[in-house]
Amino acid sequence: xxRPDLGKIEAVPPDMDGTLADSDASVERAWTTRAxxxxxxxxxxxxxxxxxxxxxxxxxxxxxxxxxxQVGFAQASLGFTVNSLGACLVLLSRDLGTPTGELAWLSxxxxxxxxxxxxAGPLVLRPGPRPALFAAALATAAGAVLLAVAPVAxxxxxxxxxxxxxxxxxVLVTPxxxxxxxxxxxxxxxxxxxxxxxxxxxxxxGALDAVGANGRLALLLAVPPLLFLAAxxxxxxxxxxxxxxxxxxxxxxGAGGSSAAARRGGDDAGAPAGRRAAGAWAAIVVxxxxxxxxxxxxxxxxxxxxxxAGAAAAAAAAFLAGMAAGRLAAPRLLARGFPxxxxxxxxxxxxxxxxxxxxxxxxxxxxxxxxxxxxAPFYPVTLARLVQVPGLTAARxxxxxxLASGTAILAAPAALAALGAALDLRTAxxxxxxxxxxxxxxxxxxxxxxx
Numbered sequence: 288x289x290r291p292d293l294g295k296i297e298a299v300p301p302d303m304d305g306t307l308a309d310s311d312a313s314v315e316r317a318w319t320t321r322a323x324x325x326x327x328x329x330x331x332x333x334x335x336x337x338x339x340x341x342x343x344x345x346x347x348x349x350x351x352x353x354x355x356x357q358v359g360f361a362q363a364s365l366g367f368t369v370n371s372l373g374a375c376l377v378l379l380s381r382d383l384g385t386p387t388g389e390l391a392w393l394s395x396x397x398x399x400x401x402x403x404x405x406x407a408g409p410l411v412l413r414p415g416p417r418p419a420l421f422a423a424a425l426a427t428a429a430g431a432v433l434l435a436v437a438p439v440a441x442x443x444x445x446x447x448x449x450x451x452x453x454x455x456x457x458v459l460v461t462p463x464x465x466x467x468x469x470x471x472x473x474x475x476x477x478x479x480x481x482x483x484x485x486x487x488x489x490x491x492x493g494a495l496d497a498v499g500a501n502g503r504l505a506l507l508l509a510v511p512p513l514l515f516l517a518a519x520x521x522x523x524x525x526x527x528x529x530x531x532x533x534x535x536x537x538x539x540x541g542a543g544g545s546s547a548a549a550r551r552g553g554d555d556a557g558a559p560a561g562r563r564a565a566g567a568w569a570a571i572v573v574x575x576x577x578x579x580x581x582x583x584x585x586x587x588x589x590x591x592x593x594x595x596a597g598a599a600a601a602a603a604a605a606f607l608a609g610m611a612a613g614r615l616a617a618p619r620l621l622a623r624g625f626p627x628x629x630x631x632x633x634x635x636x637x638x639x640x641x642x643x644x645x646x647x648x649x650x651x652x653x654x655x656x657x658x659x660x661x662x663a664p665f666y667p668v669t670l671a672r673l674v675q676v677p678g679l680t681a682a683r684x685x686x687x688x689x690l691a692s693g694t695a696i697l698a699a700p701a702a703l704a705a706l707g708a709a710l711d712l713r714t715a716x717x718x719x720x721x722x723x724x725x726x727x728x729x730x731x732x733x734x735x736x737x738x
Contacts, residue, residue: 353519354464357420358477360516361457364424364509366481368431369397369454370582370607371488371506372447374600375434378496378503379443393444396451401693404455408686411456416463420520423456428513435506458692462674463685470674472618474667479614482663486607489600560678564687566730567673571691573727574665576699577635577720581606581662583700585655588712592648605652609659617664627664632728634661636721643716658720665727666692 372394379390404411411419426449433446465473488505496502585606589599613631620627634657641654673691674684699719706715 357520358461358464359480360512362477362481363484364513365454365457366485367488367509368450370485371492374489374492375503383440385440393447396447397454398693398696400451400455401689404459405686405690405693408459408689409682412463412682416460417520419456420460421517423453424513424517427453428510431506431509435503459685459689462670462688463681466674466681471668471671472621474671475614475617475664478667482611482614486604560676563676564679568687568691570669570730571688572695573723574669575692575695577723578662579696579700580703580720581658584703589651592646592651594648602652606655606659609656610663613660613663628668628731629728631661631664632724636724639716639720643713
């Protein structure tokens with residue numbers, strides 16, 4: 288073979304993969320990002336290797352079944368306890384002889400807990416999500432016990448703070464466990480468990496109180512599953528002389544259980560990734576704001592139609608029923624490519640109009656049901672978008688998600704209350720929820736792909 292004339296060579300294209308650079312992380316991130324936009328598994332990658340999380344939720348891997356079990360118990364306990372705080376507040380006021388206004392801050396413990404764990408999220412998740420889940424389960428169980436048996440306000444306050452921090456820890460850990468290309472569908476299933484159990488808390492408290500027992504004792508129903516969750520998620524002890532378990536992939540590493548390139552992205556992921564993260568964070572704030580405007584003020588709106596407090600509280604469960612049904616249906620809709628967020632915004636707007644413009648219990652209740660159906664997929668889909676931002680670690684995305692939720696839970700219902708005091712509650716729903724729905728729909732509408 289003749290020797291080549293090196294003087295005529297203008298460029299040398301080397302085989303980059305494995306020679307000059309390890310491109311596995313970039314390939315995985317590209318598959319994960321594009322598949323996440325459609326809410327479907329990414330499928331096989333370049334070397335026939337499926338990405339981390341592909342096929343998740345199918346239950347074939349024992350570790351995956353354990354994650355599904357833990358998240359299911361965690362979300363069910365979260366929904367039951369957090370949605371029981373309002374009913375417990377009424378009973379605490381009666382039992383302690385304290386005006387409701389002096390105890391009202393207890394209901395904001397969940398939002399405050401989200402801000403606290405969001406700020407400390409990367410540090411909390413550094414050893415992996417399961418140690419954090421273990422602590423969150425124990426804190427939530429302790430808070431539920433104290434609220435159930437509190438003889439004085441100080442004990443009730445301690446219980447509310449523990450429950451708020453523990454429940455917020457569950458919110459923080461869930462996306463760290465369910466990251467991956469099909470995160471939207473997996474988070475929707477997890478939130479469905481929370482929404483279904485949320486329907487059970489207030490009726491259980493009311494039923495127990497009606498038969499002569501203290502209704503607050505119904506909170507103890509959440510303690511056994513929380514203790515089981517703590518035992519199931521407790522990190523195994525390392526044998527003597529051996530190092531402890533390594534942090535799980537995706538907890539402090541890249542979203543999607545990724546590699547060194549994804550871990551390097553964290554703080555210096557670049558302007559495009561930064562803009563995507565900010566947009567996803569804002570979308571979560573909007574989504575959770577809409578949800579909690581209805582969650583907090585639905586009963587008051589129904590009382591305005593002439594219903595008694597008890598009847599209004601029962602009818603307000605229509606919103607929670609819509610949320611549960613919508614989140615159960617969301618994974619299938621996502622798998623079929625439906626633009627669930629824009630369509631949900633339209634349904635939420637229609638429900639808001641019924642809630643605000645009618646003055647009879649039946650159409651207001653129907654509006655709450657429609658709004659719940661529409662709003663249901665917003666949180667899991669917007670959270671999945673944050674989790675799938677390239678270069679943003681799973682720990683940071685989980686922390687940012689908790690901060691966004693806490694911001695919305697503390698700010699949105701208060702803003703609606705201020706508008707209701709200045710105008711009236713019906714008008715406040717119109718000027719708050721409808722613009723939020725329009726913004727979220729515009730930001731989420733599918734855009735044509737560049738060729």
